[in-house]
């Protein structure tokens with residue numbers, strides 16, 4: 001196989017009528033609202049990495065969360081696929097805090113700021129919000145243009 005995939009986590013903490021997003025203050029995806037996540041480190045599972053990133057980025061400790069999706073992202077001109085494992089956070093403990101990485105904020109489900117998020121979110125958030133599991137492949141040109149998008153809903157819970 002070519003270059004191995006880069007494994008990333010993305011956690012969306014969701015309550016009945018609101019979802020927790022963070023404004024990314026630096027680095028990859030800066031100036032966009034997103035879930036919490038990042039690289040999976042050596043010696044940790046993907047789930048452990050997801051939990052760690054949430055703690056580091058917003059101070060919350062996940063006590064119940066589930067992997068609900070997986071999207072492989074390709075960028076034109078880059079050989080490495082970003083393999084993003086998407087989790088729904090159901091229960092958490094601790095105090096929400098702003099960090100150097102993220103400014104957290106709760107959004108009503110009918111007021112998700114898609115115009116200030118990664119463009120792919122508009123495609124898979126509806127699947128995520130109705131509680132389905134999904135997998136997909138999305139090809140970007142730069143960080144703003146989607147060339148291809150294929151998403152498969154796996155089950156409706």
Ligand SMILES: Cc1cc(-c2ccco2)c2oc(N)nc2c1
Nearest residue numbers: 008009010037038073084118121
């Ligand atoms: C290419 C790409 C990457 C990520 C990402 C960064 C860290 C975890 O996932 C995304 O997140 C969203 N919402 N769209 C995304 C596109």
